[in-house]
Amino acid sequence: MSVAAIWFIVGTILLAVELASPLFVMFFFGLGAWAAGVTALFVDDIAIEVLVFGVASVAFLVSLRRLLVRTFRGRAQLSSDKASEGLPSLHAGKLAVVTRPIPQDGVGEIAVGGSFWRAVAPEPVAEGVRVRVLGHVPDDELTLEVVPCGDEVPGNPNS
Template sequence: MSAPLLWFLLGLVFLFVELMAPTLVLIFFSAGAWVTACAALLDIPPDWQLVLFILVSLLTLLLLRRHLRAVFGGRARRAADADADAQGGHAPDHPLTGRVGVVSKTLRPGEVGEVSIDGSFWRAVAETEIHAGRAVRVLGARPGDALLLRVDAAE
């Protein structure tokens, strides 16, 4: 089996494991393996391939992980919203505000439950108890967590 193919398959393995347990670490090793696969096509010696794999993996991990975690964790949008508020603007509502969904895990005050909106499941909180199967309307996201919806019973 050729070195480029081995590096490519190793990248696929890292990607598959990352998708199974999303830690946002192994994706960078996947990128390092794929860059090394391209370099291996140029007949770079195996020891330099290993050095390249380590360098690319660690550099992408150190340079991109924090930014990507902010983007996928909703913190990048919160920072933009805070900037808008500081300049006298109004922070935009959550994209699901006003939408109607169905409770899939009972919502109790002070606890996180779950709602389904168009087939997607979202973590949600409510000020009153709402049982599974009831319709709810999205009021917006909880301040500080764009992935946690505030909901109320729909009429």
């Protein structure tokens, strides 16, 4: 088996290990191993391959980690979002029901549009209260801003 193939296998294993790791670091070492594998195709010196592995891993880690973590956590504005700036949120204006209480200056949960969303409100809102969705929280497309409508959902045991 060639040295390049070994580097590619190591890179693939590191990428697979990343799936079980919450740190999001092994991904970049996998990319570094693949860079070393490409180097091994042209250079027959293990010292140079290890150097490329280390430098490429650190370069990928430093340059891409912050961007990718923000993207996967839902806090990055993608270039395709530019076209939707100024347009109302998908759920804006809809009525929802609080499924987990929304504390003052905290995050609760609402049910709207057939799914559950994190929600914030300017005042505490109890579970079972009907709320109106204002839109997404700026810089967080996964949390909705709501205001209470004042009425409880009929038949709710928490009413």
